[in-house]
Amino acid sequence: MMRDHRVRILSNAPETLTYWRLRVRLSETIAIRPGQFVMARTREQWEPIWRRALVIYRAEEHAEGMDLEFLYKVLGRGTALLSRQRPGDELEMLGPLGNGFPHDADPDAEALLISGGIGLPALYLLAEALARDGRAVRLFHGEPTVEPERPLPFLDDFARVLEPEAITLATEDGSRGFPGLVTEAVEAYLERTRPGRAVLYACGPTPMLRRVAEIAAQRRLPAYVSLEARMACGFGVCLGCAVKTQFASEHMPHYRRVCAEGPIFRAEEVIWDEL
Amino acid sequence: MMRDHRVRILSNAPETLTYWRLRVRLSETIAIRPGQFVMARTREQWEPIWRRALVIYRAEEHAEGMDLEFLYKVLGRGTALLSRQRPGDELEMLGPLGNGFPHDADPDAEALLISGGIGLPALYLLAEALARDGRAVRLFHGEPTVEPERPLPFLDDFARVLEPEAITLATEDGSRGFPGLVTEAVEAYLERTRPGRAVLYACGPTPMLRRVAEIAAQRRLPAYVSLEARMACGFGVCLGCAVKTQFASEHMPHYRRVCAEGPIFRAEEVIWDEL
């Protein structure tokens, strides 16, 4: 159930030049759907006033409750403050929030998970759930660049639930893996294998999601995208996170809330020109 | 010279139920007059916006520069934030600021140092300097209460520069030392010894300082008090810290700035009714 969980930090450290990994302990277990998020703040946080949205990357139950993991990128004040918290410090996390990915959308289809940059953490629990169900799952992950001598440790997390060869890393500058955009890697794969049935699940920057939507439309494949928006509350009351979609919710001809009806939408519902 | 020093925290931990000790390292040595203070903030501090005033408790030169020590009490947002900083974290400290105690006021007089609560840190460097000059020095320190089994470690600091019997602890509830107000302990001492010449140096809550001023006036002894005021800048430009005194500064018939002309004033200059 959604609650304001007071959690204790187990670890919080940079994992690459860009990404931090945060591990926290809950004193209870909660049911989490892949792609759900929390709204987090530090204890006695006065500034910035809003909490920050973080998708639940991994979750592990144990005797004392549950450990949650997050991956994040230090962008501005909120994430900078988070990065200064240490093991033992407490955080307040509202959640789990949002709708989550429908991982039983098409049980026989191959699942193509597509992420750009910090979009990746939205996909781990989905990969795990799909793999547990014995589904064919592939991960395509894109980065602008990857320093050759520095591995991306979080890809190893995926390698433990997926076949290693089911993971494709794409770099825009060709420094590692597929040279080009992650969506080009996906297209190349679809071109090569022409899967009869496939479902696309994507999280990443808007231009990438838009391209995923185009690819899915061209090939008539279902696609689910996880959108971002500025969020004041995260639980549906400020109406600040509205995005325009083809379908209505609660008497609204167009607008739906990323935090409540989302963050995951069918790609064809999204009106990309109005994002 | 006054500068915005970026200092590194060596230690920062509670020393009693009430008092925290902070030790920081400067990469250079600076000249400090007893009773001078710094205006401190954490790195990337957005809230609260003002820095907080902390008197320099102790200072120690060494090969790499200088270590400074502070004692503080967690009262509100600023000091709570400070208490959450850890060894290795950096602080920004403007200073040294203020006028400092005139420790050569009357070279032959006995120096009576009087503090209440968190007023104590203002007096250590003074005690040290006076003792170094071979002056007769006594410390009177007052607390509301002291748990019998918990010592006040910072009194040991004073015991290393003063004779142990020159230190009087007064507790309002009589839990340790002299039973009563610290000013009563001072009066009792003056009554008993009737020193021909003595100088009073005091820091603590305003009612205590006011009483010190009365005692000094009755016995015609010089007294110096360290005042507190809300401070936005600490270096003389906001005029926010003004207090009314008998004497003028810079065309001002009455008001003087606690941060610039103070924090130390002759007790008879202060207009106590207008504080």
Place this chain on the structure above:
Amino acid sequence: MSCDLSVEIAGLRFKNPILTASGTFGYGLEFASWFDLGRLGGICTKGLSLEPLEGNPPPRIVETHGGMLNSIGLQNIGVRAFVAEKLPKLRQFQTHIIANVFGSCFEEYLEVIRILNDAEGISAYELNISCPNVKAGGMEFGNDPDEAARLTEACKRIARRPIIVKLSPNAGDIVRVARAVEEAGADALSAINTILGLSVDIYTRRPRLATGMGGLSGPAIKPIALRMVYQITHAVRIPVIGIGGIATVEDALEFLIAGATAVQIGTANYYDPLASIKIIEGLKRFCEQHGITTIRSLIGSLQMNERLA
């Protein structure tokens, strides 16, 4: 000894002076999973218009130091859907439901009130007069004392429940508007609504909100709101509900001492859905610690010492 937290406004007894502010508490039900809504003094609904409104294009919100700007565009499901779908559940809770009402013209305000008049379970109407008046060329009702008074009078004439007029800080002189609507028959006032502000994206050189400007709320505006509430309570005789940046029990107490009979919690609900409950608990604790037997003894107890600069 426990303290009596109840207050009275426009003949209504509130079990405590902590209400939630319109637009920051949804239709109330969103918070029902967080705590028993019956613990609140009252709930001001999201602003209700005659027809559903879909609101402004995104981005609609931006964070600022100590606050946020919003330009939601008064998105709401419309008064009929509120009455049909939300109210039946909402009125189950032992608290006052205050319907926040607005329109783009006179008649629309009246029509919304007429519909609400027939509904059960509403205690009062709060008129949001800081809305662009379409008929008057987009000028806000709330900025002009005469317009505001006329609107109040018209609503008062047909309303079967007390009218609280919510004042805008963007009015040239909020105190004049307060006096005008009091004279026009308002039963109570609430203040303040958001303050017009702007935030600019320096990279795109566009406003950070799709609509350009937006309304500032949150702790940043508290000193301004408190000043206005003080000024208003000293200019009128009807009760004033204080709003603006209240996030802690100390904040709420400042408004009560300055003269507010009750307060509304707004933006704080977003970053802490339990904010209003924590403030109610804090009030109880404060009163107990300070031997206060009734919260009413605090209201307006500020001893002002005005000396000119």
Place this chain on the structure above:
Amino acid sequence: MSCDLSVEIAGLRFKNPILTASGTFGYGLEFASWFDLGRLGGICTKGLSLEPLEGNPPPRIVETHGGMLNSIGLQNIGVRAFVAEKLPKLRQFQTHIIANVFGSCFEEYLEVIRILNDAEGISAYELNISCPNVKAGGMEFGNDPDEAARLTEACKRIARRPIIVKLSPNAGDIVRVARAVEEAGADALSAINTILGLSVDIYTRRPRLATGMGGLSGPAIKPIALRMVYQITHAVRIPVIGIGGIATVEDALEFLIAGATAVQIGTANYYDPLASIKIIEGLKRFCEQHGITTIRSLIGSLQMNERLA
């Protein structure tokens, strides 16, 4: 490639658009030990009156979320002492000295300007019109467009240097005052001064400032100040200097893009005496990174998209 940061206001060339705000930078000399004052675009002095003023009783300041309230009471050493003791040292620095002027009546403003007219090393006068007008029963000059215009005209008639009128956000309609003083001959405007606010000590039930209310400044007010500066620049043709909560280079850029020709750094000087210098360095860096060859190309470059709520 380095960027040309210079801007022109009222015929004066400023080497960069970063000035320091009156009352937050002392008489300038207090900062001479921090950095070379010649690096600043300009310095606005502490407000100067005919006779020394001792200011208000303490407490004079209080911190709020993202800001502070002050009621210093315009303490200053008086214009003659400023000319005799401060100016000779201050004018050694390669920057514009702008004398901030105020009085409690018309004639006092004029008298201060007459004295300054004869002094060397001042570039312009900034009229602080948000002072209580003793003759008009304490009403602020700045709140009434006609009063403000009359004052501007009178000062303009005798001033040997350009007149910048500093506008108060507490005026009923700041844009009307802006238009009125432009018509009255002001060479430039600066905005905003502090916003009237209140803070209450809940334990003593008294205001936290000895004088009751005070002026709010700091990052909290930035969105309001930016909105007003935008509105003013679109209502007048003379240059506007933006003030209000500027603490970072991003803040300064927001004001320039919104239409300000230069900005003043106020409260930030208190908690970071190097704030103005850091902002100047930040401007240079921003321009280099974005291939901006002259800062003037940024001024007023905001693309507003106003859609009504």
